[in-house]
Amino acid sequence: MENKEIQTTDRLAVEITDMNKWYGSFHVLVDINLTVHEGERIVICGPSGSGKSTLIRCINCLEEHQEGTIIVEGTELSSDLKNIDRIRSEVGMCFQHFNLFPHLTILENCTLAPIWVRKTPRQEAEDTAMYFLEKVKIPEQAAKFPGQLSGGQQQRVAIARSLCMRPRIMLFDEPTSALDPEMIKEVLDTMIELAEEGMTMLCVTHEMGFARQVADRVIFMDEGQIVEQNEPEEFFSNPQNDRTKLFLSQILGH
Amino acid sequence: MLSSRPAPNRHVGLVGWARENLFSTWLNSILTFLSVFVIGFVVIEVVPWIIQSSWTATSLNECRAAIIEAYGEGTHGACWAVIRERYLQLLYGFYPSDAYWRPNLALVLMLIAIAPILYPVLPRKMLLFSAVYPLLGIWLLWGGSLWTMISILLGFAIGYILMAASSRAFGTLTGLITATLGIIIYWIFAAVPLSELLQSIFPRLWLEPVESARFGGFMLSTTIGVTGIVSSLPLGILLALGRKSDLLIVKAICIGFIEFIRGVPLITLLFVASTLLNIFLPPGTNFDLILRVIIMVTLFSAAYLAEVVRGGLASLPRGQFEAADALGLDYWKSMRLVVLPQALKVSIPGIVSSFIALFKDTTLVSIIGLLDPLGLTNSIRADADWNGIIWELYVFVALIFFVFCFAMSRYSMYLERKLKTSHD
Numbered sequence: 091m092e093n094k095e096i097q098t099t100d101r102l103a104v105e106i107t108d109m110n111k112w113y114g115s116f117h118v119l120v121d122i123n124l125t126v127h128e129g130e131r132i133v134i135c136g137p138s139g140s141g142k143s144t145l146i147r148c149i150n151c152l153e154e155h156q157e158g159t160i161i162v163e164g165t166e167l168s169s170d171l172k173n174i175d176r177i178r179s180e181v182g183m184c185f186q187h188f189n190l191f192p193h194l195t196i197l198e199n200c201t202l203a204p205i206w207v208r209k210t211p212r213q214e215a216e217d218t219a220m221y222f223l224e225k226v227k228i229p230e231q232a233a234k235f236p237g238q239l240s241g242g243q244q245q246r247v248a249i250a251r252s253l254c255m256r257p258r259i260m261l262f263d264e265p266t267s268a269l270d271p272e273m274i275k276e277v278l279d280t281m282i283e284l285a286e287e288g289m290t291m292l293c294v295t296h297e298m299g300f301a302r303q304v305a306d307r308v309i310f311m312d313e314g315q316i317v318e319q320n321e322p323e324e325f326f327s328n329p330q331n332d333r334t335k336l337f338l339s340q341i342l343g344h
Numbered sequence: 345m346l347s348s349r350p351a352p353n354r355h356v357g358l359v360g361w362a363r364e365n366l367f368s369t370w371l372n373s374i375l376t377f378l379s380v381f382v383i384g385f386v387v388i389e390v391v392p393w394i395i396q397s398s399w400t401a402t403s404l405n406e407c408r409a410a411i412i413e414a415y416g417e418g419t420h421g422a423c424w425a426v427i428r429e430r431y432l433q434l435l436y437g438f439y440p441s442d443a444y445w446r447p448n449l450a451l452v453l454m455l456i457a458i459a460p461i462l463y464p465v466l467p468r469k470m471l472l473f474s475a476v477y478p479l480l481g482i483w484l485l486w487g488g489s490l491w492t493m494i495s496i497l498l499g500f501a502i503g504y505i506l507m508a509a510s511s512r513a514f515g516t517l518t519g520l521i522t523a524t525l526g527i528i529i530y531w532i533f534a535a536v537p538l539s540e541l542l543q544s545i546f547p548r549l550w551l552e553p554v555e556s557a558r559f560g561g562f563m564l565s566t567t568i569g570v571t572g573i574v575s576s577l578p579l580g581i582l583l584a585l586g587r588k589s590d591l592l593i594v595k596a597i598c599i600g601f602i603e604f605i606r607g608v609p610l611i612t613l614l615f616v617a618s619t620l621l622n623i624f625l626p627p628g629t630n631f632d633l634i635l636r637v638i639i640m641v642t643l644f645s646a647a648y649l650a651e652v653v654r655g656g657l658a659s660l661p662r663g664q665f666e667a668a669d670a671l672g673l674d675y676w677k678s679m680r681l682v683v684l685p686q687a688l689k690v691s692i693p694g695i696v697s698s699f700i701a702l703f704k705d706t707t708l709v710s711i712i713g714l715l716d717p718l719g720l721t722n723s724i725r726a727d728a729d730w731n732g733i734i735w736e737l738y739v740f741v742a743l744i745f746f747v748f749c750f751a752m753s754r755y756s757m758y759l760e761r762k763l764k765t766s767h768d
Contacts, residue, residue, distance in 0.1 A: 150670055151669075152666055152669060152670060175672050176672075178669065178670055178671065179672030181670075182670075183667075185666065185670075187661075187663050189661075189664060189667035190667075191667070191668075192686065192765060193685050193686050193689065193763070202671070202673075202681060203673060206677050206681060207671065207672045207677075235765040252671075255671065255672065
């Protein structure tokens, strides 16, 4: 618990103010206010369709918001293309379905963006990629193609691929939901290791064990709103809102 | 654990194979015998016609007499002598015979230029030659001064320098516009005087010019086909990307172009190329007919390719686009590095089908008076000596087209196998 306090700084990584988003006439995010400090680990949970994925996808502009402001690492997200590309190279993202590039080897997946976006020399990019592949414990798969790896391995590659860009923030969009049960642990272990090193993380996940172990804050969303947020101990032992209680009883009850 | 043992006898070997594939049911057995009978009948009828033939006669009558003399009364044999006598014409049209080395050399160099594009294991430096080859090939075929080609090439160098200089100062878009304008201005005002000047100083790089009207035969088909194939693929990809673009005007233009071209028969476009364009161009301009045909064939094929590539683009999961975006790749990089390699891989069979169709469609130019191989068969049959000969000429033409198209088809299968990266 102590090192959590040490790593969290006062600098803001993400600052969202009065943000609203609609899909057509459907109001998907309602008056979102959220600040994330650098080094903070946040878990976002909530029933499906509650807008949690949309929220983190707004942070790296995969979705556009229509009202309010989002400031990431001091840069406001606007429709300016230069800003968007800058933000995206600072913010790593892992998807539910990994989205590795199937036509490239694992190593090429990891070096693509550093070489083409950051202009890193190839050799250096490959060294970095091997370093992170070792970190996620699959350096021996570097020459294989994504289709030859298991789901858990693919997700760890996806994490390594994001880390190769040396991001300051990592977003996880249900990283374990598409995995077989025996593979969830290997991905969570990787994420826990990352969290313990002080990476700023926003994770949409239903892994409550993970939330208890590493999160500084758990956010519960429903119908496009942030209903409740609290430290994990408080959140799980003493939920305030009825909807949170219902959700927790459903997800922990089985 | 049980140890593995060999499969039962009736499932292995030749007998096993025949049992499973030819005689698995009563119906299959009947179909097998029927097929063998049909194949046998065709072979028995056709093979003697091919073999009991004459290679030496100088006219159709002489040929028939020679076959009857050699194989007896009532024998119908092929008269391959016509091919022997006229094959040069079928290959080169009316191209001057002392200059046959030029299309021959152009063909060999073309194969060298295409090799590094088809086989990535070859050294990448060969691509430099591929880039220069189009102008070299045009010079070899049409002749004239090599300095014309060099001064055209110089335009690209000027464009590159302008692009590099002005995009550093004013951004990519301004750079692109400056470079394009620079190239066009150079080509219109400076290229011709420059090449004439250089020609007068170094007059040795000169080939006797050959008019387009003398082009013909497979040389013409290959020129139109290969140029059309090479230029329609990039254009088709751009049209496909444009059709999926978020930019409304670009999208509208691409859709309009694709739908218009696809809705019009190729022959109509060829007629426009051969007759109507002359009406719109200022009087006195001599805009080469073959070039006009190549442009029309390219546009036609590009519209079809655009739809094939669009199918490939649509087959990619949205996650691929998102992952590329999330890594900070801009539009062109994500297209080039992530989206197109996958989309094109999916589209290979369709793309190659379009190429094959384009290559075979080059025979349509005989309708507007160009002497492609089929057009030449007419002129050969108009000759009094060979009046009445049909099959031999068409078999020959078909055979050569088949070799080209079959090679393309096999290459596409090789490419598909090579690019396969998963087990699914």
